[in-house]
Amino acid sequence: MAELGKVKARIEKLKAQINHHNYRYYVLDSPEISDAEYDELMRELKGLEEKYPQFLTSDSPTQRVGAKPVEAFGVVEHPLPLLSLGNAFSEEELIAWYNRISKLVGGQLSFVGEHKIDGLAVALTYVNRRLTIGATRGDGFHGEDITQNLRTIGSLPLSVPKEAPPRFEVRGEVFLPKVGFDKLNKERAAEGLPLFANPRNAAAGSARQLDPRVTARRPLDIYIYMLGYAEGRPTPSSHWETMEYLGSLGFKVNPNNRKLATIEQVSHFYDSWRERREDLPYEADGIVVKVDSLDLQGRLGDIGHEPRWAIAYKFPAIQGTTRLKKIEISVGRTGTLNPYAVLEPVAVGGVTIRKAALHNEDDIRRKDIREGDIVIIQRAGEVIPEIVAPVKGKRRGREKEFRLLEKIYDSKKKRPACPECGAEVVKAEGEVMYYCSNAACPAQIQERLEHFVSRGGMDIRGIGERLSAALFEQGLVRDVSDLYYLKEKDLLKLEGMAEKSVGNILGAIEKSKKTPLGRVIFALGIRHVGGEMAEILANEFSSLDELAQASAEKLIAITTVGPKIAESVTAFFKQKENRRIIKRLEKAGVRLKAEKIEAREIPLAGQEFVITGRLENFSRQQAEAQIRALGGSTKSDVTRQTDYLVVGAEPGSKLAKAKALGIKQISEEELLRLLEQKT
Numbered sequence: 001m002a003e004l005g006k007v008k009a010r011i012e013k014l015k016a017q018i019n020h021h022n023y024r025y026y027v028l029d030s031p032e033i034s035d036a037e038y039d040e041l042m043r044e045l046k047g048l049e050e051k052y053p054q055f056l057t058s059d060s061p062t063q064r065v066g067a068k069p070v071e072a073f074g075v076v077e078h079p080l081p082l083l084s085l086g087n088a089f090s091e092e093e094l095i096a097w098y099n100r101i102s103k104l105v106g107g108q109l110s111f112v113g114e115h116k117i118d119g120l121a122v123a124l125t126y127v128n129r130r131l132t133i134g135a136t137r138g139d140g141f142h143g144e145d146i147t148q149n150l151r152t153i154g155s156l157p158l159s160v161p162k163e164a165p166p167r168f169e170v171r172g173e174v175f176l177p178k179v180g181f182d183k184l185n186k187e188r189a190a191e192g193l194p195l196f197a198n199p200r201n202a203a204a205g206s207a208r209q210l211d212p213r214v215t216a217r218r219p220l221d222i223y224i225y226m227l228g229y230a231e232g233r234p235t236p237s238s239h240w241e242t243m244e245y246l247g248s249l250g251f252k253v254n255p256n257n258r259k260l261a262t263i264e265q266v267s268h269f270y271d272s273w274r275e276r277r278e279d280l281p282y283e284a285d286g287i288v289v290k291v292d293s294l295d296l297q298g299r300l301g302d303i304g305h306e307p308r309w310a311i312a313y314k315f316p317a318i319q320g321t322t323r324l325k326k327i328e329i330s331v332g333r334t335g336t337l338n339p340y341a342v343l344e345p346v347a348v349g350g351v352t353i354r355k356a357a358l359h360n361e362d363d364i365r366r367k368d369i370r371e372g373d374i375v376i377i378q379r380a381g382e383v384i385p386e387i388v389a390p391v392k393g394k395r396r397g398r399e400k401e402f403r404l405l406e407k408i409y410d411s412k413k414k415r416p417a418c419p420e421c422g423a424e425v426v427k428a429e430g431e432v433m434y435y436c437s438n439a440a441c442p443a444q445i446q447e448r449l450e451h452f453v454s455r456g457g458m459d460i461r462g463i464g465e466r467l468s469a470a471l472f473e474q475g476l477v478r479d480v481s482d483l484y485y486l487k488e489k490d491l492l493k494l495e496g497m498a499e500k501s502v503g504n505i506l507g508a509i510e511k512s513k514k515t516p517l518g519r520v521i522f523a524l525g526i527r528h529v530g531g532e533m534a535e536i537l538a539n540e541f542s543s544l545d546e547l548a549q550a551s552a553e554k555l556i557a558i559t560t561v562g563p564k565i566a567e568s569v570t571a572f573f574k575q576k577e578n579r580r581i582i583k584r585l586e587k588a589g590v591r592l593k594a595e596k597i598e599a600r601e602i603p604l605a606g607q608e609f610v611i612t613g614r615l616e617n618f619s620r621q622q623a624e625a626q627i628r629a630l631g632g633s634t635k636s637d638v639t640r641q642t643d644y645l646v647v648g649a650e651p652g653s654k655l656a657k658a659k660a661l662g663i664k665q666i667s668e669e670e671l672l673r674l675l676e677q678k679t
Ligand code: IVH
Pocket: 083, 084, 085, 086, 114, 115, 116, 117, 118, 119, 120, 121, 122, 137, 172, 173, 225, 226, 288, 307, 310, 312
């Protein structure tokens, strides 16, 4: 017992330490220890919790990513509706709002100015110090329960200090910083997936993933901008002090918020940020002005779905107009033929734009974009500008509708041809993209090579766009496996290569042989398999060989894998050429196995069981012991964390609770089968 007491104390200590370092890192942006030291603390805590599952709690920092996918989100009723905001688009509109409300309350008003971050509004309920529900705004009255996903956000506290009210709700904006947004879209572009139009869509898409592991890979962040309600303890009487108070409880509050004494100061706050919005690490589409006094907020009240005491003062959109000269086509690494717009260069928000992505032919047609059109372009995030719409009023009748197949029609061959290699072009059923059918297409090979060595892949530093092109043109590298057979003398032959850089490159190639399996799978460039999916596959299979053998049925059985991905993975490994490349990688010593095979030894890891009613084949203690022996945990009460309720004869009230919470119920027989299957 003394032993267990010590374990529990150590677990508590580790949790407190990790929470502290999370706060330093994610909220204050000022870490005190190295990543390696942090990882060590996490590893120790995980180890102890696995060994002593009775001490695992839902607010443990290890639980930020542990949860399993759900079929659908539950519905949460908001005790207080989540309102939206009225807009002001000009200074006159701001002043008109100010005049209206000052007349209503009479006297001096002071404000708080905040950025209006373009993300996803959420409401977070804390009960007895713990985060219990995190929900989307939904229609304002009912939202979706996305607690498990929100737990993955490092800057969101899973528990709060004991001084906090016993029950309260805070609200805030979940967002994807611009850097994360650009990275995600680049990855998606490389995979031939539709791009997110703006950081808000990306944040919403990420936070509403059915698989929390996917959410966990997206660098989401959150700023809390309001206290919904609080019970059992007094809270401050102004918005500004409330924000300070929430900051003291560990919440991340935007440091750019300002107390503004007059409406002139509000105008000034707006002007200064309108000019500097580009410098912000997140996308903001305006400022939110809030009356500071909560008493006055109450007196002003709401009108319809909007509070009178706050207004969104919008920035002008970062848009411009220019002529779309022509539409050209590039070939991606998986052979996709990607149309893009060549524009008359134009400066938008201080950046000169020459090209814009056009996702696919259907998209071009839907927006009715024609070559020669004057188009409105918009910058979302940092890199990829998009075309919002053509200005139809400016058409002169000479604009040309775009037809991809006509564009690439080869009159000699009398068929459409890949613009790079002339091979035949194909389109898979139900897909919007056309592909070059030739796996040996030089454009594809070069793109694949660049993808293979990129940071998210094998991370071979020193081989960039230019060197991969040279290696290919000189015939030194025909496929990615050739990289591992390069000799010093081959590289020295290339223009501008000195002994030192050759040494560095060969060193980087050697080092890449130890790349973790998930990144190797990503690097292979299987169609539709991006970084996230590659990680998921690496977690499910212990080696590349095992993945290569997997049938489409087996792949589809993995929650996040749909038929399209399953089909593309099996097709990839069926190709002789790909099998040959993998063999050569293996022969060169590239590690194609997962580092640990933990998952096999503890097949029920992270799964929580509760038993109700009488069992026929074994005592409850025996059943629990068997579950724990396989790494699962057992609890006496059903909570949101429960994965399975085992229902024996004459079940108790736990069954009703499990039903209410939508927790999976299994019979004793199903439990037996599960235990057998896993041993
Ligand atoms: S206060 C009743 N503050 O803007 C006041 N909202 O249309 C409710 N938003 O969906 C919101 N930044 O998610 C507030 N600093 C901020 C905000 C903010 C972004 C979003 C919010 C809401 C929308 C309002």
